[in-house]
Amino acid sequence: MIEVENLSKKFDNMTAVDNISFNIEEGEVFGFVGPNGAGKTTTIRMLTCLISSTSGTAKIAGYDINKKSDTLKIRKMIGLIPDNVGLYNELSAYKNLDFCGKLYGMENSKREENIKYFLKMLGIWDKKDIIVGKFSKGMKQKLAIARALIHDPEILFLDEPTANLDPSSSKTVRNFLIDLKQENKTIFINTHNFAEVQQICDKIGIMNTKLLRVSTQKDFKESIWGIKTIVQLDKVTDSVLNALNNVSFKNMSVSGDKLIFDLNDPQKENPAIINTIVNAGGRILYVTKLDPSLEDTYLKFLREEN
Amino acid sequence: MNIRKSWVIAIKDFEIFKKKKEILMSLFIFPLIMGIVFPLIILGIIEDPNLKVHELITAINTFSLLYIMLPGFIPPSLASYSIVGEKTEKTLEPLLASPITDDELLFGKIIASFLPSIFISYLSALLFMLLINIFTYDKLHYFFFPNWNMGVILLLIIPFVILLSVEVNVLISSKISDLRTASQLGALSMTPFLGLYFAFQTYLIGLNLFNLLVLILFLVFLVVTLFILTKSVFNREKILTKWD
Numbered sequence: 001m002i003e004v005e006n007l008s009k010k011f012d013n014m015t016a017v018d019n020i021s022f023n024i025e026e027g028e029v030f031g032f033v034g035p036n037g038a039g040k041t042t043t044i045r046m047l048t049c050l051i052s053s054t055s056g057t058a059k060i061a062g063y064d065i066n067k068k069s070d071t072l073k074i075r076k077m078i079g080l081i082p083d084n085v086g087l088y089n090e091l092s093a094y095k096n097l098d099f100c101g102k103l104y105g106m107e108n109s110k111r112e113e114n115i116k117y118f119l120k121m122l123g124i125w126d127k128k129d130i131i132v133g134k135f136s137k138g139m140k141q142k143l144a145i146a147r148a149l150i151h152d153p154e155i156l157f158l159d160e161p162t163a164n165l166d167p168s169s170s171k172t173v174r175n176f177l178i179d180l181k182q183e184n185k186t187i188f189i190n191t192h193n194f195a196e197v198q199q200i201c202d203k204i205g206i207m208n209t210k211l212l213r214v215s216t217q218k219d220f221k222e223s224i225w226g227i228k229t230i231v232q233l234d235k236v237t238d239s240v241l242n243a244l245n246n247v248s249f250k251n252m253s254v255s256g257d258k259l260i261f262d263l264n265d266p267q268k269e270n271p272a273i274i275n276t277i278v279n280a281g282g283r284i285l286y287v288t289k290l291d292p293s294l295e296d297t298y299l300k301f302l303r304e305e306n
Numbered sequence: 307m308n309i310r311k312s313w314v315i316a317i318k319d320f321e322i323f324k325k326k327k328e329i330l331m332s333l334f335i336f337p338l339i340m341g342i343v344f345p346l347i348i349l350g351i352i353e354d355p356n357l358k359v360h361e362l363i364t365a366i367n368t369f370s371l372l373y374i375m376l377p378g379f380i381p382p383s384l385a386s387y388s389i390v391g392e393k394t395e396k397t398l399e400p401l402l403a404s405p406i407t408d409d410e411l412l413f414g415k416i417i418a419s420f421l422p423s424i425f426i427s428y429l430s431a432l433l434f435m436l437l438i439n440i441f442t443y444d445k446l447h448y449f450f451f452p453n454w455n456m457g458v459i460l461l462l463i464i465p466f467v468i469l470l471s472v473e474v475n476v477l478i479s480s481k482i483s484d485l486r487t488a489s490q491l492g493a494l495s496m497t498p499f500l501g502l503y504f505a506f507q508t509y510l511i512g513l514n515l516f517n518l519l520v521l522i523l524f525l526v527f528l529v530v531t532l533f534i535l536t537k538s539v540f541n542r543e544k545i546l547t548k549w550d
C-alpha cells in the first residue's frame with residue numbers, strides 16, 4: 001500500500017531524511033519511532049504530498065507522490081492528523097468537520113451521516129455546537145481524528161495522536177485505532193509512546209535521519225535480546241547444574257534461583273531443559289519467556305547503535 | 307479548477323471573520339467614516355450662508371474622489387487574517403492535505419477578502435450618497451447622487467482597486483508569517499492610490515472618458531500581472547515550510 005524507495009529530504013543543506021526505503025502492506029499498522037528531530041514528521045509530510053522530496057520516491061496505493069497528476073488522487077484516499085490538531089477555534093466542532101467534508105466533495109447526506117457517526121463514536125456529539133476554542137486538548141485531539149476520517153480514507157497518517165492526552169483519552173484513541181485496524185485500514189503512526197506501539201503496531205520503523213531498522217516487534221526484540229527462557233526453581237542445586245552441563249546447554253546463566261537459557265529453537269530445547277531439571281530432582285516453580293518491553297528494547301538498540 | 311471548493315473556503319473564512327472582533331471593528335470603521343462622517347462634514351459646511359453652490363459641489367466631489375483610494379484599505383486586515391491566520395493557527399496543514407489545488411485555494415482566499423471589502427465599500431457609498439442627498443437638497447434643489455462620476459468610481463474603479471489590494475495582500479501574506487507586519491505592509495502597498503487620488507484632486511488628471519479608459523486599462527494590467535505573480539508565489543510547500 002505504501003512503498004518508499006530511497007526517499008530523502010534536505011532543507012537547504014540540512015538532511016532531514018536520508019535515503020529511506022520500506023514497504024507497508026494494506027491493513028498494516030506501522031509505528032514510526034525515533035528521537036526528536038529524527039525526520040518522522042518530515043517523512044509524513046512527504047508521503048501526504050505536503051512537501052516535495054529532494055530525491056527518491058514513494059508510491060501510495062500505486063500513485064507516485066512526485067507526479068503532480070497523482071497527488072490529488074493520493075490526497076483523496078488519505079487522512080492526516082498533523083502534529084498540531086489544526087482545527088478552527090472559532091468554528092464549532094460540527095462546522096469544522098462539515099468544512100472538511102465539503103473540501104473532499106462529499107455528498108450532503110453522506111457527510112452528515114459520517115459527522116454524526118464519528119462524533120458519537122468519540123463521545124463528543126453532545127458538544128457538536130460548541131466552538132472548538134473552548135475544547136480541552138483531548139477533545140480537540142479526538143475531533144482531529146474525526147476530521148481525518150470523515151471522508152472514509154483508506155490510509156491514515158497520524159503524527160503523535162496521543163501526545164497531550166490523559167491516560168483514559170489515549171486509551172479511547174488507542175481502542176479506536178484498533179477498531180480501524182479491524183476495518184483493514186492502513187495506518188502510519190509517528191509516536192514516542194511505546195505502550196501504544198506495543199499494543200497496536202504490526203511493524204515498527206526506527207528512524208534517526210536514516211532508517212535504522214524496519215521489522216515486526218517480535219523480530220526486533222529477538223534480534224536485540226535473543227530468545228530466552230527463564231526457569232524459576234525452588235532452589236538451584238549442584239545436581240541440577242551438573243545435569244544441565246552434561247547435556248551441554250552452553251548459553252545458560254544463573255541469577256539467584258533463576259536459570260536463564262539463551263535458545264535457538266525454544267520449541268525443541270524447552271522440553272529437553274525441563275526434563276533434565278526434573279530428572280535431576282529440581283523443583284520448577286515457573287517457566288517464562290523473557291519478554292522485555294519494546295521501550296527497553298528500543299533504548300538498548302539505540303545504545304548499541306551509538 | 308472546482309470553483310465550489312473555493313467557495314467552501316471563502317464561506318468558512320466569512321464565518322471566522324464574523325467571530326473576530328478586531329476584524330469586524332476594522333470593517334465598520336469604513337462605513338462610519340466614509341458613509342457618515344463625510345456627509346456630516348458637508349452638513350457643517352452648508353450651515354455657512356455665504357457658501358456658493360459650486361463650492362459645495364467641489365467639496366462633495368473631493369469626498370467622492372476618496373472612494374478611489376479608501377476601499378483599498380479594507381482588504382489588508384481580511385487577507386492577512388485569512389492567510390497568515392491559517393499559518394499561525396496551524397490549520398494550513400490539514401487544509402493542504404485535502405484534495406484542493408493551489409489555484410482553488412488561492413481563488414478561495416481572494417473571494418474571501420474581495421466580497422466583504424466590496425460589500426463594505428458599497429454600503430459606505432450608499433450611506434454617503436443618501437445622506438449627501440438629504441443634506442444638500444434644500445441648497446441644490448436637486449438630488450446630487452446618483453451621478454456619472456460616482457457611477458464610474460463605484461462600478462469600474464472600486465472593484466479593481468479592491469482586487470488589486472487583495473492580490474497584493476495575498477502575496478504579502480503568503481510570504482510573511484506574522485499578522486501585524488502583514489497587514490501593515492498591505493496598507494502601505496496602497497499608497498500609490500494616494501498618488502492617484504491627489505492627481506485627480508489637483509486636476510492633473512481630469513475625469514474624462516479617455517483618462518478613465520487609460521486608468522482602467524492600467525488597473526486591468528496591474529490586476530493580471532499581480533495575479534500571475536501571486537500564483538507563482540502561492541505554492542503550498544513554500545507557504546507551509548517557510549514559517550516553521
Ligand SMILES: Nc1ncnc2c1ncn2[C@@H]1O[C@H](COP(=O)(O)OP(=O)(O)OP(=O)(O)O)[C@@H](O)[C@H]1O
Nearest residue numbers: 011016035036037038039040041042043547548550
Ligand atoms: N520547514 C523546515 N525547514 C528547515 N528545517 C526543517 C523544517 N522542518 C523540519 N526541519 C528539520 O528537519 C529535521 C527533522 O524534523 P522533523 O520534524 O521531521 O522531526 P521529528 O522526527 O518529527 O521530530 P519530533 O519527534 O520532535 O516531532 C529537524 O532537524 C528539523 O529542524
Ligand SMILES: [Mg+2]
Nearest residue numbers: 040041083159
Ligand atoms: Mg514530529
